[in-house]
Amino acid sequence: MVLADRSARREINATHARADAVRLVTGQGCPACRYRDDAVGHWVSAFVNESHTEPDVIGGVIRAGGGCARHLRRLATDDSAAWLMGNVLDPVARGVLSGRVVAGSARACPLCRQEQVATGRLLALLDRMLGSSEVLAAYREGGGLCLAHTVELVDLARPRVAVLVAELAVERLAATDPDDPSRGFDLLTGVDQDADRRARLGAAAERLASTEAEQLTGTDPLGVLQADLDVPACPLCRARARGEWRYLAWLRRPEGPARPVEEDAVLCSAHHHDLVTSHDGVPGVPGSGWVTTVTARRHEGLLAGFARSTATLPRDPWRSSRRQRSALARLHLAPGCRACRAGRTAVARTGALLCLAVDDASIAKRYATCQGVCARCAADWATTVGGGTPPTVADRMRAVLGLVGFDLAELNRKTSWTVRYEPKGVEMGSWRPALAVLDGQVLGGLGVREAVEQGFWQ
Ligand SMILES: [Zn+2]
Ligand SMILES: [Zn+2]
Ligand SMILES: [Zn+2]
Numbered sequence: 177m178v179l180a181d182r183s184a185r186r187e188i189n190a191t192h193a194r195a196d197a198v199r200l201v202t203g204q205g206c207p208a209c210r211y212r213d214d215a216v217g218h219w220v221s222a223f224v225n226e227s228h229t230e231p232d233v234i235g236g237v238i239r240a241g242g243g244c245a246r247h248l249r250r251l252a253t254d255d256s257a258a259w260l261m262g263n264v265l266d267p268v269a270r271g272v273l274s275g276r277v278v279a280g281s282a283r284a285c286p287l288c289r290q291e292q293v294a295t296g297r298l299l300a301l302l303d304r305m306l307g308s309s310e311v312l313a314a315y316r317e318g319g320g321l322c323l324a325h326t327v328e329l330v331d332l333a334r335p336r337v338a339v340l341v342a343e344l345a346v347e348r349l350a351a352t353d354p355d356d357p358s359r360g361f362d363l364l365t366g367v368d369q370d371a372d373r374r375a376r377l378g379a380a381a382e383r384l385a386s387t388e389a390e391q392l393t394g395t396d397p398l399g400v401l402q403a404d405l406d407v408p409a410c411p412l413c414r415a416r417a418r419g420e421w422r423y424l425a426w427l428r429r430p431e432g433p434a435r436p437v438e439e440d441a442v443l444c445s446a447h448h449h450d451l452v453t454s455h456d457g458v459p460g461v462p463g464s465g466w467v468t469t470v471t472a473r474r475h476e477g478l479l480a481g482f483a484r485s486t487a488t489l490p491r492d493p494w495r496s497s498r499r500q501r502s503a504l505a506r507l508h509l510a511p512g513c514r515a516c517r518a519g520r521t522a523v524a525r526t527g528a529l530l531c532l533a534v535d536d537a538s539i540a541k542r543y544a545t546c547q548g549v550c551a552r553c554a555a556d557w558a559t560t561v562g563g564g565t566p567p568t569v570a571d572r573m574r575a576v577l578g579l580v581g582f583d584l585a586e587l588n589r590k591t592s593w594t595v596r597y598e599p600k601g602v603e604m605g606s607w608r609p610a611l612a613v614l615d616g617q618v619l620g621g622l623g624v625r626e627a628v629e630q631g632f633w634q
């Protein structure tokens with residue numbers, strides 16, 4: 177009797193899991209990306225409406241220095257969260273100044289953690305349920321996982337599911353049409369909810385890297401740095417944006433003697449998205465189609481090779497098989513994003529120049545009145561530029577952050593009913609400049625005014 181009950185319960189659970197899996201894989205776009213974004217949406221609305229009062233939750237955001245740039249940008253552009261930004265950024269600024277907190281820590285970001293948990297849950301469900309013909313049919317119909325999530329599932333799934341998922345991705349990659357880059361594009365880049373926010377900043381950031389901008393400031397690195405110091409934005413984040421957008425603009429020009437070759441067309445999902453979408457978010461910027469085609473062919477080859485070598489493996493032992501491990505390693509061998517690399521190089525070179533420039537009396541005088549390097553870039557100096565943060569740079573960052581921190585405290589104080597007799601001023605909007613002072617990557621290297629002009633806060 178007990179056994180019969182158990183087996184009936186197992187059957188009911190399996191039916192529910194199957195129905196869940198069918199529901200989750202049905203619809204347009206990668207199901208793991210959608211599930212992940214839903215989890216982020218739920219977290220943000222719970223945070224805005226309720227959980228920001230829970231010490232653990234707000235404490236997690238503060239300990240992460242406001243969270244990674246992508247997620248702080250998400251929070252800072254959520255209309256419902258604007259009233260809360262002072263409460264979040266005031267303790268973050270105080271934490272950074274006291275040395276207890278590092279600004280913009282992606283490792284500690286609660287929303288990145290939320291994403292990892294949600295993605296892991298969805299992929300584990302697919303690993304269990306893709307053997308069901310009903311789930312598989314819905315998976316095929318919906319188009320399946322994006323490339324990044326395909327590789328993640330292949331990494332953790334049982335051999336049969338891993339091969340199946342890889343083969344389905346190969347089928348779709350093979351169908352990428354060189355004349356229509358929008359086809360296959362979703363598979364390569366996944367659903368990117370941050371893309372629209374980046375695109376709003378990107379139009380201005382792209383102009384920084386344009387030849388017209390070079391004509392204005394010259395290509396002399398010191399001239400560019402001095403021009404950047406006149407803008408209330410982090411010069412290193414600005415250099416990163418310029419380096420990345422310059423690389424993307426160059427990739428779109430597949431002609432001329434210094435044209436890019438296939439090995440140059442290696443981009444992370446976010447940069448591939450930025451390359452291919454125009455600023456209204458529609459895929460198909462001229463000159464970007466060949467990058468999509470080259471990327472599709474490269475991954476098609478890697479995944480097909482993986483599926484071939486794995487399909488012939490004995491079932492056990494799965495993880496210990498040397499061939500299996502080398503097949504997985506090849507999948508991860510896709511070299512790092514070249515646009516990210518161009519950005520890192522620009523930061524390293526601009527940082528090295530800044531180290532030298534602040535020893536010059538006239539530039540040091542100028543630096544003493546500019547906004548200067550953001551708290552995140554100052555904290556990352558040893559890994560991005562090398563060596564210790566120059567005292568002039570660290571001192572200026574602390575001075576600017578101290579002042580913006582004072583405004584944030586005023587903002588919070590003046591929201592109280594008891595001081596309603598006091599006039600309200602610029603401090604009420606101080607959370608926006610605070611974003612740029614804490615982590616310049618939130619605004620893509622732009623100043624607040626530039627971001628507002630771009631319609632970043634619509
Ligand atoms: Zn995905
Ligand atoms: Zn994050
Ligand atoms: Zn910065």
Ligand SMILES: [Zn+2]
Pocket residue numbers: 443444445446447513514515516517
């Ligand atoms: Zn990249």
